[in-house]
Amino acid sequence: MYYDRLKRDLGVEVLREEEMECLILGLGFIAHVPEEVFWFSEELVYKVSHPHEPRTIPASELPRPSPSPPSYQVTFAPTPHNAGEVVPVFPCLVVNIGSGVSIVKVDENGEFERVSGTSLGGGTLWGLLSMLTDARTFDGESHTDQQVTNLLIPRNACSLGGR
Amino acid sequence: MLALSEAGDNAGVDMLVGDIYGTDANKIGLKSSTIASTFGKVFRKSTTRSERAEMFKQADIARSLLYAISNNIGHVA
Numbered sequence: 001m002y003y004d005r006l007k008r009d010l011g012v013e014v015l016r017e018e019e020m021e022c023l024i025l026g027l028g029f030i031a032h033v034p035e036e037v038f039w040f041s042e043e044l045v046y047k048v049s050h051p052h053e054p055r056t057i058p059a060s061e062l063p064r065p066s067p068s069p070p071s072y073q074v075t076f077a078p079t080p081h082n083a084g085e086v087v088p089v090f091p092c093l094v095v096n097i098g099s100g101v102s103i104v105k106v107d108e109n110g111e112f113e114r115v116s117g118t119s120l121g122g123g124t125l126w127g128l129l130s131m132l133t134d135a136r137t138f139d140g141e142s143h144t145d146q147q148v149t150n151l152l153i154p155r156n157a158c159s160l161g162g163r
Numbered sequence: 164m165l166a167l168s169e170a171g172d173n174a175g176v177d178m179l180v181g182d183i184y185g186t187d188a189n190k191i192g193l194k195s196s197t198i199a200s201t202f203g204k205v206f207r208k209s210t211t212r213s214e215r216a217e218m219f220k221q222a223d224i225a226r227s228l229l230y231a232i233s234n235n236i237g238h239v240a
Contacts, residue, residue, distance in 0.1 A: 099178055099200035118238060119198040120231060123178055127202025131224075134212050 024110050027094060099123030168229045171222030177230075178203025201231040 006014050030036050090108040093115070095101065102117040129135055181195030182204075193199075205219060 099203045100198070114192065116238075118235070119177070119201040119203075120235065121200055123200030123203030123206070124231070127176065127200075127205030130206045130210075130212070130215055131202070131219075136211065 020104070020112055021110075023094065023096065023104075024106055024112060027092075027106065097121060099126075164225060165229075167222050168225035169222075171220060171224070171226035173198065173223060173227040173230050175223035176202055176204050176219050176227045198230060198234070201227055 003014055003016070006012060090106060092106055094104045094106055094112075096104060098121060100117065100119045100121040100123060103115055104112050105115045106112045126138060177198045178200040179195065180193045180197040180199045183199055184195070205215065207215065207218075210218070
């Protein structure tokens with residue numbers, strides 16, 4: 001859709017690449033950045049929201065149906081020390097959260113298969129909010145530069161990023 | 164409500180796989196008629212609520228919601 005406009009208006013050469021292959025290549029790259037990939041846990045969320053308190057979540061803060069809940073820890077994926085070292089994160093599930101959600105199983109050799117997903121995602125949130133409320137933008141205010149960024153970035157984001 | 168949704172076409176409000184990848188088969192192997200994002204076509208920048216209400220058919224919204232809720236029940240089951 002933007003191919004012709006990018007070529008004409010910016011005068012750049014545009015190479016088409018397959019989305020999923022790029023995502024998996026990017027996943028391999030991200031895995032090499034120290035403390036970028038982590039195991040998401042309630043413990044981590046609690047540590048950020050209560051910086052001065054002990055690491056353990058009091059039972060009162062975390063109601064669970066089970067009398068003996070599993071204990072969580074902040075766990076960062078191991079970072080390779082040598083250039084050639086492979087991080088043992090495969091096979092893994094990539095949760096691609098965009099306008100909709102896809103859950104993709106990725107093998108060590110880069111093969112992938114969509115195992116689950118839902119059409120309820122960011123697009124649904126935006127759509128319903130814009131139909132039911134008077135909000136006109138996602139952030140509340142209109143940021144011109146932000147709008148440009150949103151146009152250029154495809155409607156997806158990898159949940160593996162640390163930010 | 165069911166009669167209303169019967170007259171609608173969810174492609175009016177939903178973003179379909181075909182809207183993203185074109186009509187060709189994509190690598191993930193989804194049909195172009197598969198719903199990629201429920202209500203994915205509704206959000207437009209700088210439109211007011213009343214403008215958006217005129218932009219989309221009630222019947223399309225009804226059908227989209229019926230699909231979304233039914234699919235979600237099926238998925239959870």
